[in-house]
Amino acid sequence: MSRRGILFVLSGPSGVGKGTIRENLLADRNDIQVSISATTRTPRIDELDGVDYFFMDKASFLLKQSRGEFLESATVYSNMYGTPRDFVESNLLKGRDVLLEIDIQGAMQVKEKMPEGVFIFISPPTVDDLLSRLCKRGKDSVESIEERMASCRQEMSYMSDYDYVVINDDLDEAVKKVEAIIIAERCKTRNINLE
Amino acid sequence: MSRRGILFVLSGPSGVGKGTIRENLLADRNDIQVSISATTRTPRIDELDGVDYFFMDKASFLLKQSRGEFLESATVYSNMYGTPRDFVESNLLKGRDVLLEIDIQGAMQVKEKMPEGVFIFISPPTVDDLLSRLCKRGKDSVESIEERMASCRQEMSYMSDYDYVVINDDLDEAVKKVEAIIIAERCKTRNINLE
Numbered sequence: 001m002s003r004r005g006i007l008f009v010l011s012g013p014s015g016v017g018k019g020t021i022r023e024n025l026l027a028d029r030n031d032i033q034v035s036i037s038a039t040t041r042t043p044r045i046d047e048l049d050g051v052d053y054f055f056m057d058k059a060s061f062l063l064k065q066s067r068g069e070f071l072e073s074a075t076v077y078s079n080m081y082g083t084p085r086d087f088v089e090s091n092l093l094k095g096r097d098v099l100l101e102i103d104i105q106g107a108m109q110v111k112e113k114m115p116e117g118v119f120i121f122i123s124p125p126t127v128d129d130l131l132s133r134l135c136k137r138g139k140d141s142v143e144s145i146e147e148r149m150a151s152c153r154q155e156m157s158y159m160s161d162y163d164y165v166v167i168n169d170d171l172d173e174a175v176k177k178v179e180a181i182i183i184a185e186r187c188k189t190r191n192i193n194l195e
Numbered sequence: 196m197s198r199r200g201i202l203f204v205l206s207g208p209s210g211v212g213k214g215t216i217r218e219n220l221l222a223d224r225n226d227i228q229v230s231i232s233a234t235t236r237t238p239r240i241d242e243l244d245g246v247d248y249f250f251m252d253k254a255s256f257l258l259k260q261s262r263g264e265f266l267e268s269a270t271v272y273s274n275m276y277g278t279p280r281d282f283v284e285s286n287l288l289k290g291r292d293v294l295l296e297i298d299i300q301g302a303m304q305v306k307e308k309m310p311e312g313v314f315i316f317i318s319p320p321t322v323d324d325l326l327s328r329l330c331k332r333g334k335d336s337v338e339s340i341e342e343r344m345a346s347c348r349q350e351m352s353y354m355s356d357y358d359y360v361v362i363n364d365d366l367d368e369a370v371k372k373v374e375a376i377i378i379a380e381r382c383k384t385r386n387i388n389l390e
Binding site: 120121159160162163164165166167176177179180181183184185187188189192 | 315354355359361383
């Protein structure tokens, strides 16, 4: 019998660079399935259903949500997003590892439903560093940055709920560390088929 | 305050190649202290006290042993060998990781005294593979190989007492996996200094 796949959850405060780490990580490997989110928002012209997102209308989303079919869900600017449990579960059952990149609130929801997942917290070197990144993005007004600063401090307090902490002070190093965590977790005795 | 070091225990059946993995691992890195054994055997001409071994007479060894100053000890061909606890402990206290390469009986003794260590089982791809390696070594009579075969099967049963299993079917791959385990363990939340 082949082993069950491992769920890797890549998470951290907004602006910490977890999306870039995920992209760099997946560029070199095809042995891990990225989780695909469901959403009620309209597809952009270049987005494909079942590849970029599972697109669905609000009624379908709410029905699935009420049936507990999402590992986590959230509403962002009146659009709903969720992680379909069956997509993750069917990959794990086939022995395929799954990578889920998600914010901290989402990760904490996933942890309740799949505590056996491997939870990786991407941390800024310091909170100040994160603020300077958010400023450089230039998307945000001063007020929203102050709000984010408070929110970031609050988010940092969840670090201890994670299995691993990877400090993103150097992108290549951070990617290597996440790769090492994936390789090491696959060597965990409970993930090895004993003869 | 700096973090406490991590004790990595590299172990596995006799002939599995754990010594070669250790040598390859240490060739490229100086961020881990190899554990130095105490022994009652006579130093060879090129061996240095405190580098290759801590050489001592039988009386000193037995005294230390009776005081519980070894993490593990064993007698091999009337010579005694042991892992001095203070050497390991003082490195860990300084925040330096320690690597201990040892047979399975020794590892199980260490686990009793330092269960917080990271225990890595180096496994042959199959028991048959290990036998063929032992035969190729040519050091052993047929009888001793048969004995070792029984002993190896028995040793394999300890695999589930370890945190990680690394299958040594390719030396470079096995070294990379042990390196990944070291990197990943250093990212464990409990080994990170939270601000």
